[in-house]
Amino acid sequence: MEILSDTCRALLERSKRFGPLYGDRLANHLPMTLIALDRMGAPVDSMARAFDANARQLQARDADISPVADGADWLGKGRNAGGLERYFQACARRDGRDAVLRDWLPRLLPGVAASAFHCLIRLAYAIDAGDQDEACAALAYWVMEYVSLDLPPDTVDAAPAALAARLAMAVAGHAPWDGIIIDRMRQAARHPGVAGTAIQPRGLDLRQVAQFALGAYHAREDFTLLHTVTACHAFRLLLPYAGEPGRALRYLWEAVVVATLTVEPSAATPAAAPDLDWQACMAQAARATDAHVVKLCWSAYCEHLAYGDARYLAIAARKLASQSIKRTM
Structure with missing residues (x-):
């Protein structure tokens, strides 16, 4: 604290x-x-x-x-x-x-x-x-x-990424999602290919969920996916108060994977991240005014300290660069 x-x-x-x-x-x-x-x-x-x-x-x-x-x-x-x-x-x-x-x-x-x-x-x-x-x-x-997604707790022997890919195929060709992020998530959760389906990996830990969210956002610069990265950081901070950890983690996973289902496939390759170290990245982020830039950079730094994955620095640097480009346009 x-x-x-x-x-x-x-x-x-x-x-x-x-x-x-x-x-x-x-x-x-x-x-x-x-x-x-x-x-x-x-x-x-x-x-x-x-x-x-x-x-x-x-x-x-x-x-x-x-x-x-x-x-x-x-x-x-x-x-x-x-x-x-x-x-x-x-x-x-x-x-x-x-x-x-x-x-x-x-x-x-x-x-x-x-x-x-x-x-x-x-x-x-x-x-x-x-x-x-x-x-x-x-x-x-x-x-x-407060709103819940009300998905079943049934587990299945599958890795998180494999389960997500299976669910993405199940909702392919869906009617257009609409509304804000939580509206789209609720629509995806009610899709016949998701509702009533076992979506929980039998073996699951917080690192797996965080790595799944990081991998999805690292591969695609998407506003919804950004929130799954910052959510994993927040969940880790609150876990000491969450009661039974396994139960709590299931709720985080269901929300993260459903959020990814609302993101439309894209062939676009994210821009390469600039060559920054964490000191330079934090110095830039500390002078930013965009809320999502600030929060993503702080979460990425904290998650890097927890997990040591270099992709956290890459997504923070990329986000800072994208905001610099917007300011010059």
């Missing part, structure tokens, strides 16, 4: 005026971006620029706050973030933050895909940063946006 800088704490406090969503159910990335920048050692001016760049698109918190007696009553209701946040703050004061996490994480992990994994990611960043208020806000967000 890291202590946040005074700059980050002040900006997080200012960010509380914004709700967890904006537009058509799009995630507010501002708190996650600020925490990631702080962990990368971003200077004060970079933090301020990132705040301004991300805040301008956000919406004010909903002033309509309903009392909450039991958070479970609000699962998936899509509203009352303020009431739920107050509920979790009261629970944390009464029982302690860790007890609240151990109580709620097993309940929420069937909905690990909620809001395109952003509820999971926001909570993980808050816990890693040691910010209890932000953790309560993230729990509230997860409860209101």
